[in-house]
Amino acid sequence: MSITTRKIAIVTGASSGIGYAMTRQLAEHNYIVYACARRLDPIAPLVKEFSDAVVRPYKLDVSQLEEIVAFKEFLAAELPGQKLDLLYNNAGQSCTFAALDVSDAAMQQCFQVNVFGHVNMCRELSQYLINAQGTIVFTGSCAGIISFPFGSIYSATKAAIHSYARGLHLEMKPFGVRVINVVTGGVDTNIADTRPMPEDSIYRFPEGQAAFEERQRMAKNHKPMSAEVYAAKVMGDILSARDPVDVYRGTMATFLGFVALFVPFCVLEFALIKKFHLTKVFKVLKERSAKKQD
Secondary structure (H helix, E strand, C coil), X not given: CCHXXXXXXXXXXXXXXXXXXXXXXXXXXXXXXXXXXXXXXXXXXXXXXXXXXXXXXXXXXXCXXXXXXXXXXXXXXXXXXXXXXXXXXXXXXXXXXXXXXXXXXXXXXHHHHHHHHHHHHHHHHHHHHHHHCCEEEEECCHHHCCCCCCCHHHHHHHHXXXXXXXXXXXXXXXXXXXXEEEEECEEECCCCCCCCCCCCCCCCCHHHHHHHHHHHCCCHHHCXXXXXXXXXXXXXXXXXXXXXXXXXXXXXXXXXXXXXXXXXXXXHHHHHHHHCCHHXXXXXXXXXXXXXXX
C-alpha cells in the first residue's frame, strides 16, 4: 500500500503508555500517524522503526487552545483532501488527592487536559473527520463510572468525557463519523500520580497516609494489562464495523462496568471502604472529631 493511499490518524499523548502503543498499532495497520505529545524524544524509536513518513512526531500540548488551532492550520496543508480518518484523544493527566486537598491549579490542569483539551481537539478538527467519515476515540476510564477514594477530581474529568463522548456519538451520526469511548481498566502505564499528600491534609496521619499510598498503587497492584495488548484490542474496535459508544478494555474493565451498573451505591461504597483500608482511617477521624466536641 502506498503512502498516499494510507489512512491518516492523530494520537495525543503518544510519548508513552497507551498513546505510544496505539501509535505502533496504527503504523502496523498502514496508517500515517501524527504522534502528538509535549515531549517528542520518547517517540524517536517509533520514527526509527517505521520512518518519519509514517510516524510523524508533532509537539502539542492539548491544554493550550492556541496550540490546537495552530495544529489545525498545519494539517490544512498536510491532509490529502482535507481528510482525517482517526482522532485518538488519549492525552491524560492524573490527579490523586483527597477531594478537599486538591489545589485549584491541580484541578484546572486535570480538567484542561482530560476534558477541555479533547473537546477542543474534536471541535477544531471536526471538518477533517467529517470529510473522511472518520472515527473519534477517547481514552475513558473505569474511574469515570466508579469514583475511587482519593480520586474524585480525576473521576469527575473521566465522567465528563464519557458524557461528552455519548453526546458526540449521537450528533455525529448524520455525518457518518463513529465515536468510541474506551472505558479503560488496569493498563501498565506510567500515569500513576506520585505526588505526596499535602502537609495540611486532614488525612495526614499514619492510617490515612497508608490508605492514600494504597490508592496510588491501585493499578500496579492488580495485574494491569500491557499497553501493547490493550492497544491491539482497541485496534480491533477501530477496525470493526460495529458502532457502540462504550467499549471496555483493560484489566477488570468489564467487571467494574457491571458493578457500576447493577450494584447499589451503598454496597459499592462499603466495598471501597474495605478495599482501601478506610475503616481505621474513619475511626481516627471520628475520634478526633469527638475530642474537639468535648
